[in-house]
Amino acid sequence: MLSTLKVTGRILATVSVIALATAGMPTAAFAQEAPAAVQPDIAEGVSAVVNDDIISSYDLVQRMKLLILTTGFQPTQENLPQLQAEAQRQLIDERLKKQELRRVEKENKTTILATDPEIDEVIAEQVQGQFKVTPDQFYAQLAQQGVGRDTYREQIRIEYSWEGYMRGRYGSRLRIGQDQIKAVQKRLSDAASKPQYQVSEIFIDNARVGGPDIAFNGAQSLIAQMQQGAPFPQVARQFSAAPTAASGGDAGWVSPGEMPPEVDAVLDSVRPGQLSAPIATQDGVYIIFVREKRAGGTTSLVTLKQAAVTVDASADQAAVDAASASLEKLRALKPTCADLETKAGQIPDIVAGDMGEMEVSGLTGGFAEAAANTPDNQLSATPIRTDVGVHLVMVCGKRNAGGNLPTPEQIERRLQSQALDLIGKRVLRDLRMQATIENR
Known part of the structure; x- marks a missing residue:
């Protein structure tokens, strides 16, 4: 049954922008430069009501501060309405999710919402991966800016529990057919x-x-x-x-x-x-x-190194022959890609270095022929004369561009993830339609 969506007005918090103090900030926490933070200047009130569940203006300002601290968002008078709207949307969605999870828990006499130890583990992984700090450092930084640790923990608890609920209820029902996997494989192969x-x-x-x-x-x-x-x-x-x-x-x-x-x-x-x-x-x-x-x-890529002796474009044939003879001495040492520079250093006037990976079609002169015809880990058969010197090329790897295609198992997991995301959005959309939501 569709219920009425009641919008009684939107509260716009009056805020002032203050600089976020950087003293004591953990290394690499939140952003490379300290963002600004909002300081609320409003009386406590009600920001929204979701099925009789109140979202206070305190909740709203806490979420706004959390968004600022975790994203590096720089608040201004112009973008504060966007920030407030996003914070309010997140809180409303989370209330709807939590109400649904509580309903299912009661109906099935089970526990779905994550426990504190579970959330501790999730948060430790997230803050260390995203912000390169420990949970205690993270909480201390939140507290320094007036954000309660429960503000962050509740956001993580609901999202983690909701994802687990979606996987548990719908994941086992999803059947990704071999025809779907093969269709994706063909599309990726064609796109390679x-x-x-x-x-x-x-x-x-x-x-x-x-x-x-x-x-x-x-x-x-x-x-x-x-x-x-x-x-x-x-x-x-x-x-x-x-x-x-x-x-x-x-x-x-x-x-x-x-x-x-x-x-x-x-x-x-x-x-x-x-x-x-x-x-x-x-x-x-x-x-x-x-x-x-x-x-x-379809593009051929080759990783090259070279050994060269500097010879001016105006040099006579004797100088070119002498350079070539030096390079043949290097060949006699049987260098590999791993030790080319070291062995080249044993012979006067030879300089060796990495040319990097490049397209074979983009090479010119003797370099293209050498790259195409020289086996891996070997020097090119004949010296290459350029305006700056005499060169030997070593091929250290060849491949076709585009990388490896994902395995059928990887494709199946990706399709399942996409399907679960769509289901989650539809479930949340239905919860919104059935709910009475008042934005104040």
């Missing part, structure tokens, strides 16, 4: 010849935030925060509605066709290390961070 991008993503859901305009403006604000130093993974964990939020937005390596068409259209224009502009899609807005690019699987 295309350029690939290692990306992280943030997705702002239109339906969750109240429409496409709000989502787009919110994405712009998050980009501005990250350009000022807010770490992408922390922002993704708190603000993204994508399944990858739990892993800091890490979507791994993707090829054209794996993401929405609007995202595919801009992937190639974003250089490694850059953020995209907001990308509007039918369901929401994406922010993409391209960490690395690589060529398609």
Whole structure:
């Protein structure tokens, strides 16, 4: 039965922005630079009511502070409404989840909500992995900024318990067929010849935030925060509605066709290390961070080292022959990729070094022929003359670009995770529709 969604008004906290003191901050905690924090200047009141469960203004300000501290968000008078709205949405969703978990516990006479020891273990892993601090250091930093440890613990408890409940109730019912796995394998195999991008993503859901305009403006604000130093993974964990939020937005390596068409259209224009502009899609807005690019699987890549003797372009043939003779002395020492530099150092005038990995098609002159025809861990058969010297090339590895395709087991786990995420969103959507929610 659909119940009435009551909106009686939105409270906007009056806040002032103060600098976050850095004294005593644990190394690498929260952000590279200390973010700003909000200091509430409001009387205690009610921010929202969810099925008679009250969210106080104190709860709201605590969550706002937690978002700031864990993401590096720099609050201003302009972006405070976005921050408050996100904090309120999180608290409402968590109340709905907790109410549902309590209902199921009572109905089935079981325990679903995680115990304190379980949460201690989860938090220890998270804060050490994300912020490089111990739980005690983390709690101390929260306390220093007026955030109670229960504010963070309750957020983690509900999300961890909800994920466990979803897996327990629906995970065993999910059947990922071999036809689905084979379809993904074929798509990935076909895409292996295309350029690939290692990306992280943030997705702002239109339906969750109240429409496409709000989502787009919110994405712009998050980009501005990250350009000022807010770490992408922390922002993704708190603000993204994508399944990858739990892993800091890490979507791994993707090829054209794996993401929405609007995202595919801009992937190639974003250089490694850059953020995209907001990308509007039918369901929401994406922010993409391209960490690395690589060529398609049909491109041959080779890792090379070289040994060379400097010879000017104007040098006579005798000088070239002398350089070649020195290089043949190096060949006689039977060097490998592991000791080329060491053995080259035993012969005067020879300098050896790493050329790195490159596309064979991008090499010129004798280097391309040498890279294509020289066996691994051996020097090229003949010296290569260039304007700067005489060279021998050593091949230290060859591969096709694109990397290894995931195993069927990895594909199955990914499909299960995606399916569970969709189920969780549908269950939460139904809970919202059935609930009486008053925003004040």
